[in-house]
Amino acid sequence: MDLALSKEDRAFAERMREFYTSEIPAELRERMARGEHPTREDVVSTQRTLNDHGLAVPHWPVEWGGQDWTPLQRHLWAEEMTLAHVPSPIVFNTAMIGPVIAQFGSQELKERFLPKTASAEIWWSQGFSEPNAGSDLASLKTTAVRDGDSYLVNGQKTWTTLAQYGDWIFNLVRTDPSAQKQRGISMLLIDMKSPGVAVRPIHLIDGGVEVNEVFFEDVRVPVDNLVGEENKGWTYAKFLLGNERTSNAGVGMIKTRIGRIKRLGGAHLDDPLLRARLTRLEIETTALEMSVLRVLAREASLPKGTPDPTSSVLKLKGSELQQDASELLVDVLGPAALAYREDTEVPDGFAPLPEGAVDALPTYFNWRKASIYAGSNEVQRGIIAKAILKL
Numbered sequence: 046m047d048l049a050l051s052k053e054d055r056a057f058a059e060r061m062r063e064f065y066t067s068e069i070p071a072e073l074r075e076r077m078a079r080g081e082h083p084t085r086e087d088v089v090s091t092q093r094t095l096n097d098h099g100l101a102v103p104h105w106p107v108e109w110g111g112q113d114w115t116p117l118q119r120h121l122w123a124e125e126m127t128l129a130h131v132p133s134p135i136v137f138n139t140a141m142i143g144p145v146i147a148q149f150g151s152q153e154l155k156e157r158f159l160p161k162t163a164s165a166e167i168w169w170s171q172g173f174s175e176p177n178a179g180s181d182l183a184s185l186k187t188t189a190v191r192d193g194d195s196y197l198v199n200g201q202k203t204w205t206t207l208a209q210y211g212d213w214i215f216n217l218v219r220t221d222p223s224a225q226k227q228r229g230i231s232m233l234l235i236d237m238k239s240p241g242v243a244v245r246p247i248h249l250i251d252g253g254v255e256v257n258e259v260f261f262e263d264v265r266v267p268v269d270n271l272v273g274e275e276n277k278g279w280t281y282a283k284f285l286l287g288n289e290r291t292s293n294a295g296v297g298m299i300k301t302r303i304g305r306i307k308r309l310g311g312a313h314l315d316d317p318l319l320r321a322r323l324t325r326l327e328i329e330t331t332a333l334e335m336s337v338l339r340v341l342a343r344e345a346s347l348p349k350g351t352p353d354p355t356s357s358v359l360k361l362k363g364s365e366l367q368q369d370a371s372e373l374l375v376d377v378l379g380p381a382a383l384a385y386r387e388d389t390e391v392p393d394g395f396a397p398l399p400e401g402a403v404d405a406l407p408t409y410f411n412w413r414k415a416s417i418y419a420g421s422n423e424v425q426r427g428i429i430a431k432a433i434l435k436l
């Protein structure tokens with residue numbers, strides 16, 4: 046694939062690799078390579094190091110810590126980070142609320158929040174989805190009623206990723222119930238320590254607690270914490286979701302899992318059917334990577350902020366390949382993959398899992414999410430049918 050990169054871009058990728066492998070502790074990267082989840086402290090300290098070197102928020106405006114890079118360089122920055130097993134910066138900070146505040150927030154809001162968002166002094170959570178508002182997000186019911194200099198917020202969010210770590214949450218709330226549904230929504234920044242905010246964990250089949258329900262009961266939020274204008278929240282939400290673009294293809298994640306399959310597969314990989322699946326996975330991943338590069342090359346020539354429906358193809362295919370890779374790793378490990386919990390006995394006749402395989406089955410379960418979040422795959426197919434195939 047490197048063949049497609051210019052000499053300068055290859056040198057850029059090499060510089061990133063050199064930084065990640067020399068500045069981010071080897072002990073942390075080895076834990077990540079073994080499949081362990083980073084702790085809150087791991088993520089925060091890594092983001093601080095990246096930010097100190099201008100590498101946490103390269104896609105932000107330069108005056109707020111961004112870099113004047115091409116889309117391809119931003120891609121290489123992220124891919125090399127994954128391949129070096131460096132914990133990613135907090136996506137809610139860097140890819141979601143940061144760019145929204147930089148684009149639509151008042152100067153006061155920018156100064157108050159952007160530096161702390163880049164340095165991970167604040168951990169943000171995303172309060173969009175509700176029990177009856179996921180794909181149809183504009184049906185959301187959480188209300189914010191103006192009361193003097195503040196809003197009173199009541200309602201419930203769900204699937205809130207890592208809300209147990211959250212300091213602040215950017216919430217979509219209904220401020221005008223009489224308006225047509227997209228038109229009555231605002232975006233509010235809420236301190237999660239405010240009285241009336243409660244976080245309840247959702248326990249997942251992989252044994253972890255990655256998502257939560259968040260409840261708001263008469264939570265008082267200063268009017269100053271409104272992003273942009275009242276009832277314009279849908280515009281900001283669309284901008285935020287549009288920024289995800291190519292990032293959900295997850296090429297780096299698929300490649301690291303393929304590497305794991307090859308390292309741990311052993312004699313199982315002599316099986317022609319498993320080999321064929323592995324070969325197809327590698328070919329399709331290479332094709333996906335080329336498509337990501339093609340979309341990025343085109344992005345550079347589009348006016349900034351223009352939605353590119355091709356990113357739906359990348360999200361769709363990327364999530365399918367992530368799931369295929371996680372499934373293949375479980376298959377090559379066989380029944381031994383069941384021994385992922387410390388209290389589970391390895392079935393008779395099977396050696397204990399080699400180091401690095403303990404997360405195979407939990408990750409298989411966990412990556413089912415890839416076809417749901419950031420717009421489910423059915424929704425992506427709808428976009429492709431309409432915007433690309435013109436059906």
Ligand SMILES: Cc1cc2nc3c(=O)[nH]c(=O)nc-3n(C[C@H](O)[C@H](O)[C@H](O)COP(=O)(O)OP(=O)(O)OC[C@H]3O[C@@H](n4cnc5c(N)ncnc54)[C@H](O)[C@@H]3O)c2cc1C
Binds near residue numbers: 421424
């Ligand atoms: C692991 C994980 C983390 C998440 N983190 C967050 C977070 O931090 N913050 C946040 O706000 N949200 C988060 N979400 C929520 C996520 O955005 C929603 O789950 C997603 O938008 C789907 O909504 P839903 O779960 O309500 O399903 P629904 O929208 O009810 O969909 C149910 C089924 O119907 C299908 N469907 C729905 N509409 C259509 C359509 N128009 N055409 C065809 N099929 C359709 C869907 O594909 C799906 O199969 C997370 C979700 C997951 C799984």
